[in-house]
Amino acid sequence: MQELRIHGRGGQGAVLASAILADALVEEGRHVMAIPAFGFERRGAPVVAFLRFDDRPIRRATNIYTPSLVVVIDPTVGRSVDVFAGTPAGTTVVQATGKKPEELALPSHLGRVAVCDAVHIALDVFRRPITNTIMLGAFAKATGLVSVESLVKALEHTDFRDAGLRQNIEAVQRGFDETVVRQLDGVAAA
Amino acid sequence: MSKVVVIDGNEAAAWGAALSRPDMVAVYPITPQSSLVEYLAKFIADGRMDADLMDVEGEHSVLSVLHGACLAGARTYSATSAQGLAYMFEPYFRTPGLRLPMVVSLVNRDSVSPTCVWGGQQDAMTVKEVGWIHMFCENQQEICDTIPIAYKVAEHPEVMLPVNVNHDGNYLSYGVAKVELPDQAVVDSFLGEKNVNWHACLDPERPMAVDPLTGGATGAGPATFVRYRKGLCSGMRAALDVIVEAHADWGRRTGRHWSPLIEKYRMEDAEVALVTIGSMSGAAKDAVDEARLDGRRLGLVKIKTFRPFPVVQVAQALSKVRAIGVVDRAVNFGWNCGPVFQEVLAALYHLPLRVPAMSFIGGLAGADITVEHFSQAIDRTLRLAAGELAVEPVWLNEND
Numbered sequence: 001m002q003e004l005r006i007h008g009r010g011g012q013g014a015v016l017a018s019a020i021l022a023d024a025l026v027e028e029g030r031h032v033m034a035i036p037a038f039g040f041e042r043r044g045a046p047v048v049a050f051l052r053f054d055d056r057p058i059r060r061a062t063n064i065y066t067p068s069l070v071v072v073i074d075p076t077v078g079r080s081v082d083v084f085a086g087t088p089a090g091t092t093v094v095q096a097t098g099k100k101p102e103e104l105a106l107p108s109h110l111g112r113v114a115v116c117d118a119v120h121i122a123l124d125v126f127r128r129p130i131t132n133t134i135m136l137g138a139f140a141k142a143t144g145l146v147s148v149e150s151l152v153k154a155l156e157h158t159d160f161r162d163a164g165l166r167q168n169i170e171a172v173q174r175g176f177d178e179t180v181v182r183q184l185d186g187v188a189a190a
Numbered sequence: 191m192s193k194v195v196v197i198d199g200n201e202a203a204a205w206g207a208a209l210s211r212p213d214m215v216a217v218y219p220i221t222p223q224s225s226l227v228e229y230l231a232k233f234i235a236d237g238r239m240d241a242d243l244m245d246v247e248g249e250h251s252v253l254s255v256l257h258g259a260c261l262a263g264a265r266t267y268s269a270t271s272a273q274g275l276a277y278m279f280e281p282y283f284r285t286p287g288l289r290l291p292m293v294v295s296l297v298n299r300d301s302v303s304p305t306c307v308w309g310g311q312q313d314a315m316t317v318k319e320v321g322w323i324h325m326f327c328e329n330q331q332e333i334c335d336t337i338p339i340a341y342k343v344a345e346h347p348e349v350m351l352p353v354n355v356n357h358d359g360n361y362l363s364y365g366v367a368k369v370e371l372p373d374q375a376v377v378d379s380f381l382g383e384k385n386v387n388w389h390a391c392l393d394p395e396r397p398m399a400v401d402p403l404t405g406g407a408t409g410a411g412p413a414t415f416v417r418y419r420k421g422l423c424s425g426m427r428a429a430l431d432v433i434v435e436a437h438a439d440w441g442r443r444t445g446r447h448w449s450p451l452i453e454k455y456r457m458e459d460a461e462v463a464l465v466t467i468g469s470m471s472g473a474a475k476d477a478v479d480e481a482r483l484d485g486r487r488l489g490l491v492k493i494k495t496f497r498p499f500p501v502v503q504v505a506q507a508l509s510k511v512r513a514i515g516v517v518d519r520a521v522n523f524g525w526n527c528g529p530v531f532q533e534v535l536a537a538l539y540h541l542p543l544r545v546p547a548m549s550f551i552g553g554l555a556g557a558d559i560t561v562e563h564f565s566q567a568i569d570r571t572l573r574l575a576a577g578e579l580a581v582e583p584v585w586l587n588e589n590d
Contacts, residue, residue: 019366023196026368032196034366038308038556059472061329061361063558157196 001054002145004069006135007083011043013132014073016158018049021136023154024146025053033058046081053145069143072096073135075119084110089186094142094179096131101182109186114142116179125171133168137175148176192444193371199362202330202369203269203295203355204229206337208239209377210293211384213264216244216255220274221307222359223297227269241267249278253294257281260290261400262392265341265384269295271359272313273302279317285352286321286422288401291344292352293337294322298468298519299359300555308556309359311468314496315520315529321422323353323429324497326468330367332448333357335440338377339448342436345385348428356496358469358519360556365469376443426498433495451500453492454507456482460489462575463508464567465516467493467530470552470559474517477564488568493530504537514538514547515571517559517586521551527583546574552586559586 004021008014015036022032030053037048050064066086071094072078084093090111095104096118106113116138118131125134133155140146151172160168197205203226207215217227233239244255249270256266270278275296285292300310314324325340327333333355340353357363404414434450441447455475457463466474471492481488491507493500508514518528525532531549538545550567552559563586574580 015364019196019198022366026194026196032367035361036364038360038364058367059329060476060561061358061365061469062473062560065560154196 001052001058002069003064003067004051004053004071005064005067006049006051006071006073007077007081008047008049008073008132009043009077010045010047012047012073013130014047015049017071017073017132017136018051020133020151020154020158021139021146022051022053023157024136024150027150027153028146030055031057033061035061035063037063046077048081068092069145070094071135071139073118073131091186092143094135094138096135096138101180106184110184111186112142112181112183114138114179114181116175118175121171121174121178125167125174133171134175137172137177138179140172141176141179142181148172192373192376195369195371196366197330197369198225198364198366199327199330199333199357200226200297200364201229202334203297203337203357204233205369205371206334206355207267207293207295208233209372209374210267210338210341210381211265211378212241212267214242214244214256214259215267216246216252216259217268218246218249218252218270218274220249220271222299222309222363223269223271223274223295226295226297226363249274250280253278253281253285256292257285257288257290258392260292261288265345266292267294268292269297271297272299275313275317276301282317282322283320284401287418289350289421289425290352291341291350293340293344294352294354295337296354296356297359297363298356306555309361309363309519310554310556311356311358311519312521312554314354314356315522318497318529321351321426322497323349323351323426323433323495324356325353325433325495326356326493327362328469328471328492330362330365330369331446333362334369334371335444335446335448338372338380339433339436339440341381342439343429343432346428346432346436349425349432351422351425351429356468362469370446372444380440380443429498430495430500449492449494451495451503452507453494455490455492457489457491457507459487460511461487462513462568462571463489463491463511463515464564464571465491465493465508465514465530465534467496468519470517470519473559473561474564477561477568480561480565481568486568486572496530496533499533499537501537501540504534505540508534508538508545509541511545513571513575514545515550515567515574516547517550517552517564517567519551519553519559521554527551531583546579548574548580549583550586551583554587557587557590563587
């Protein structure tokens with residue numbers, strides 16, 4: 001069973017991203033359980049969403065405390081919350097940032113980091129800093145756990161239509177294409 | 191053709207309702223139910239659901255409107271949570287006495303005060319004596335499937351009682367999973383010809399009174415009132431068999447066989463058992479599996495139908511264990527323990543031997559009950575089996 005935590009800020013669509021990724025994983029025959037963490041949701045406040053997936057049915061409807069996959073869709077939310085909390089050795093972190101991997105302050109136990117200048121892409125594609133679907137493309141590139149094709153199918157299942165759908169498909173593809181992946185020294189989890 | 195979708199529990203409930211073809215839904219939004227009624231409005235706007243939707247000014251009106259519709263022979267649906275249910279209480283109390291076979295989802299939420307807007311079963315547990323049937327769902331698929339089953343039960347001539355289909359706020363209402371939407375034709379043939387409220391129908395051509403003034407100490411009053419009350423008890427009793435039949439029929443048609451009253455998980459040779467209800471049950475089963483790997487003979491009984499309480503099934507399922515831990519997501523104030531725990535104790539009284547049992551309370555106001563919490567509950571229940579008494583409940587999230 002894989003466990004993923006998505007960090008963002010209220011209004012950026014972290015919860016929607018987890019639902020789209022869940023749908024894409026089901027396209028690939030996986031079982032999923034996506035649960036948004038809840039708090040006093042408001043625009044701009046740190047938000048967390050959880051997603052489990054497995055080849056077998058998932059029974060536990062609980063939050064995730066030790067994710068080995070972390071996606072951070074906002075470049076600054078790491079200043080407000082510890083996005084590495086609970087991560088085991090070998091964890092993969094996918095970070096929205098304009099920085100290069102070597103410019104990030106990362107804990108030594110990570111196994112892989114991927115960076116994507118998602119805000120830049122978002123301003124290009126949407127004219128707004130909405131990074132969630134871009135970071136799904138980045139996740140696909142960084143982990144190989146889901147394909148762009150499945151993400152596109154999942155987008156087609158949402159309420160996105162016409163220009164909105166085309167923009168989000170472009171966002172996923174550009175997120176995939178423009179993500180840089182770097183292996184780190186952290187011991188890979190068994 | 192059935193269709194696989196990836197949706198949250200509120201959308202699963204909306205689909206379960208839509209597939210049951212209600213004639214009228216009345217709604218008032220409340221967290222964590224709001225998106226459920228938004229889905230219903232969307233389905234109707236998109237032409238995927240053919241029902242009159244009344245967007246009224248509060249929950250008291252929601253249920254009052256549906257009373258009128260139901261008395262006129264309509265199939266009706268709504269959903270609410272916690273404070274919405276509180277505001278609905280006056281017509282809610284009236285519904286089972288009128289024998290109105292409506293289905294209302296409770297998206298379970300803890301009740302104030304102190305203020306909270308998150309999951310907990312205090313709302314449902316507070317109305318457990320009113321005369322509504324209560325079923326609790328474990329996951330999104332079970333929500334979608336249980337709503338058509340609930341109509342089949344509610345509208346059965348031997349039952350004619352309203353049903354609350356409960357699903358936990360947050361973890362299920364917003365939790366997303368794979369759901370197989372049953373084919374409309376399958377649901378249509380399962381429910382059969384709509385035959386709602388054949389005993390009292392508002393018809394201008396045949397005016398009749400319902401809800402007569404009864405009671406008091408003279409004339410036909412007291413006997414009439416007792417007749418109504420006994421009728422309600424008789425509907426509840428009959429519901430046990432009808433619920434079993436309806437689940438079996440659903441299983442034959444869809445291939446999904448949900449346990450109708452209680453689910454027994456790894457109970458064959460269990461020495462110690464957990465009792466759970468609702469969405470917590472999945473994590474509890476995982477904890478039971480872990481305990482089994484450690485060589486402990488654990489089992490689990492999940493309560494699906496809470497009203498009518500399946501006394502015989504619960505007592506029989508737990509008759510051979512040495513200790514029982516009941517995990518609640520609500521508090522019974524006064525007894526100061528879990529409400530399901532109290533119900534299980536009452537059922538156990540029918541056994542010739544006393545089985546030690548203890549109460550665990552967790553998951554209040556959105557708190558998480560993790561596999562680790564269940565492992566702690568299992569350890570404590572094993573100590574109960576070894577003779578360490580427990581008078582007070584264990585509050586699972588007290589030290590989170």
